[in-house]
Amino acid sequence: MSRFTDKVVLVSGAGSGIGRATAKLFAAEGALVVAADLVEFASDVIAEFGDDPLMLPLDVRKREDWDRVAHAVMEKFGRLDVLVNVAGVNHDPTAPKIDPSLEDMSLDFLRNIFAVNIEGTVLGTQIGISLMRKSGGGAIVNVSSIAAHKGWPGRPPYGMSKAAVSQFSKSVAVRCAREDTNIRCNAVLPGPIATPMLVPLSGPAGKRGDGKSGADHVPMKRYGEPEEVGAAILFLASDDASYITGAELVIDGGLMAS
Numbered sequence: 001m002s003r004f005t006d007k008v009v010l011v012s013g014a015g016s017g018i019g020r021a022t023a024k025l026f027a028a029e030g031a032l033v034v035a036a037d038l039v040e041f042a043s044d045v046i047a048e049f050g051d052d053p054l055m056l057p058l059d060v061r062k063r064e065d066w067d068r069v070a071h072a073v074m075e076k077f078g079r080l081d082v083l084v085n086v087a088g089v090n091h092d093p094t095a096p097k098i099d100p101s102l103e104d105m106s107l108d109f110l111r112n113i114f115a116v117n118i119e120g121t122v123l124g125t126q127i128g129i130s131l132m133r134k135s136g137g138g139a140i141v142n143v144s145s146i147a148a149h150k151g152w153p154g155r156p157p158y159g160m161s162k163a164a165v166s167q168f169s170k171s172v173a174v175r176c177a178r179e180d181t182n183i184r185c186n187a188v189l190p191g192p193i194a195t196p197m198l199v200p201l202s203g204p205a206g207k208r209g210d211g212k213s214g215a216d217h218v219p220m221k222r223y224g225e226p227e228e229v230g231a232a233i234l235f236l237a238s239d240d241a242s243y244i245t246g247a248e249l250v251i252d253g254g255l256m257a258s
């Protein structure tokens with residue numbers, strides 16, 4: 001199946017986890033991949049993204065970085081068809097504690113998470129829309145989380161940021177549809193997925209439902225794999241989802257339903 005032959009697809013946060021798996025799946029379906037991340041790409045990652053991927057450094061918090069990425073995409077490919085805003089953090093790596101108590105949580109802790117998850121998604125979407133308008137349309141998929149809709153006592157800023165991402169995606173969807181841009185915008189809401197992001201929470205040993213790990217409260221008794229989120233992203237980005245915009249697609253082994 002090659003739903004994305006010669007489509008130009010930009011994935012932020014492509015160096016790890018869900019972004020890496022998603023970029024790989026797009027490449028396998030013929031896409032011209034633009035992979036961007038804050039950290040340098042490992043050589044085994046680059047090899048997964050097709051014959052001639054464009055690999056770019058990007059701090060999603062910085063408008064000038066997005067402008068540079070947009071320029072590079074237009075220079076190499078002359079168009080953008082799909083944008084996937086994957087880059088995200090679930091805690092502030094600069095803070096002394098992963099889960100500070102509510103009373104001790106500083107505004108900097110809150111702002112550092114909001115800057116990546118909210119501002120990064122907004123800046124990326126602005127660039128995505130402006131390039132897609134020139135390309136005659138496209139699809140944007142934002143990576144939210146089930147934390148957008150569930151209380152998470154240990155980490156309120158993360159859930160707040162993802163609620164904003166979900167809301168933003170709907171507003172973008174409606175606006176783009178009303179303005180006849182031929183641009184769709186949707187969000188995916190993963191539950192616990194086995195990526196490096198989960199390690200500080202549950203440790204590598206907690207990957208499978210063993211009676212001791214977080215996976216046991218998932219009805220399917222396992223964490224999802226990044227490719228299972230990637231598959232849903234590809235669906236929403238493809239013509240198979242041509243009448244879907246403003247949707248939130250949950251990928252969580254039944255957690256939200258339980």
Ligand code: NAD
Binds near residue numbers: 086146
């Ligand atoms: P991950 O840590 O493996 O990957 C996140 C990637 O984002 C990394 O490559 C990192 O370098 C990049 N990144 C972080 N800050 C950045 C910045 N400022 N600019 C550019 N890139 C930056 O984690 P993951 O699990 O693959 O997470 C991907 C997305 O999925 C995130 O938005 C996360 O919130 C969301 N998500 C993950 C889970 C899960 O359980 N793993 C669940 C729900 C949602």
